[in-house]
Amino acid sequence: MTGELWWVPSAVVFGGAGAIVVLLGALARRRGRTHAREDRSLADGRVRAASIALVRADDVVQATADELGFAEAQFGQNATHDFAAAHDASRRQVRDAFALQQKLDDSEPESESERRHWTEQIIVLADEATKRLTEQDRDFSSRRGLERDAPHLLDQLRRRLTRVAERVKAGEASLKRLGATYAPSALAPISGNVVRAQAALDEARLATDAAAARLDRASSEPVGDQLREAEHGLYRAGKLLDAIETGEDQLHIGFASLTRALVDADAELAEARRLRDTHEETEARTELNRVIAVSDRVVGELRHPSRLSDPAADLARLREAIGGLDVTRSEARNRQLRLENARGALIGALLAARSQIRVTRDFIAAHPGRVGSPARTRLAEAERQLSLATAEADPVAALDTARRAMTHATDADALARFDTL
Known part of the structure; x- marks a missing residue:
């Protein structure tokens, strides 16, 4: 019983598989026949195209033979040399195309690949021949129209x-x-x-x-x-x-652009002179003076009434001069801003340093004999740095010195308080 149950389903399975194989084979053959019909249809279409192209090319060669004769009579052989060469080349191509067509038409068997190759060659030869002669004919038609008019x-x-x-x-x-x-x-x-x-x-x-x-x-x-x-x-x-x-x-x-640029340069120079006159640093004033003189000289030369202008070159020269002026002016403006910021911060830094020194001095005085020399030494250095900061004319340097005084005073206070623990 067990064996029968095992064999019956197996037969069913194998039978079903065979049916599927048969079905797939039928479908494949159907697709193959469809593709074969499509290939034959495509090949037939190319054969018809080759025949049409060959007939058209032969007609053009025959027609342009007369046109070439008319052109030689009207313009001479020298003028029609290219036309004659084109006609000969196209006639040879048409003859070669007919030879290929004869090979396709005869009874000798050829492979499908050879037939396709020859068919495409016929189309190429015929189209080239037609195009070459059409262009020559068009050219001489234009010439005849020119002669007529x-x-x-x-x-x-x-x-x-x-x-x-x-x-x-x-x-x-x-x-x-x-x-x-x-x-x-x-x-x-x-x-x-x-x-x-x-x-x-x-x-x-x-x-x-x-x-x-x-x-x-x-x-x-x-x-x-x-x-x-x-x-x-x-x-x-x-x-x-x-x-x-x-x-x-x-x-x-x-020239109009140069004129506007010169007006703008006047404004740039005026601003640079104001910055030079109000700047606190001698070095910055000296550098501003130098670039102002260079730009001023360039502007003066470009404005000279008897000078012949080359607007493009003059604009390039003016822009180079004003560009240098802009760079120096920007640097000087930044340095002046740095001075002004330092001056503003210096007031607070001096107040903070004085306050810290006072607090530390009072703490040491309140604990006589208990605070050692390290704290007292740092306090003395803080007082010296504060004195230097107060006397310094450069706000940036004064600010740095005041901050050092604050650092020494803070260190002295910390050491003094450690000593009294």
């Missing part, structure tokens, strides 16, 4: 040449005016801009004249390069002249 563009360039020439004269006048106020070092970043702008303007005028001559002759020669050269020259000249205007604004702003 050349008369109108030439009129615009001539008007711009006139305006820029007027700006060159204005820039020259601005630099001359600025030279009366600002130092050469301040004008250095823009001082050569007029000469460089005039050179760029001359290049633009030559290119414009060359384009105009071709148009006047009704020549078939393209003028786009000359128009672009003129445009570039005018752009460079404009940027150089813009820098003069911007530089002038920055110089004026810097």
Whole structure:
């Protein structure tokens, strides 16, 4: 009976486990079939993408062959050299892509990995070929538009040449005016801009004249390069002249900042002089005098009416001088505050020392013969230190001495009371 009870549940367990294994296997096969269908769908999609890209690239190569011929006839082979090289490179890529497509289409068996690799290669080759030719075609379309609009563009360039020439004269006048106020070092970043702008303007005028001559002759020669050269020259000249205007604004702003800083420096110097005149320490007064003289000299030089200013350098020099003045003034103010605090504390320290000395002296007098020499010696030193503190002119030193007198008096009192026990 026991054996039967043991075997029946075991069979049930093993039977259940087998069913689970079968179920898991079925699920795994189903997932495998699903993944296989997804992979095939993805692969089919890439194959279609490769076919579309290849057809588009072949159409572009065929179409741009005509465009290249038109461009060579209009602009010449030198101007279309890059276009021709791009067309040859794209045509080779399309030919290579067709060769790969043929390998995919033939009956020879290939592995799936090879098919995927060739498909991706076809897409890359076709896309590169299309992009290269599209960019070249866009460039020459722009050139043709430039040639078509050349008369109108030439009129615009001539008007711009006139305006820029007027700006060159204005820039020259601005630099001359600025030279009366600002130092050469301040004008250095823009001082050569007029000469460089005039050179760029001359290049633009030559290119414009060359384009105009071709148009006047009704020549078939393209003028786009000359128009672009003129445009570039005018752009460079404009940027150089813009820098003069911007530089002038920055110089004026810097000079205004320097003027305000000089006014602030006057206030700083006035405060430093007041502190010097009221300070109790000779050393502090001497140091204040030194930095005041340095700052005063710098301020005077920067304010000299005949001096040409370099606002940035002048501001840096003034800030360095006033910075040194601030440091010394702060140190002197702290030393004066220390004196004033010591003077206030000295009054209390002297009163405390006198009181303790009096109490100790009275205690010793009340116990004649019983208090030994150590206590009496410390009391005598306390009285001597108190006398020195009273005579000391320096409140800080006087405070330290008064505190020593208090310490000796306290020690003397303790020793005297110990002796009388």
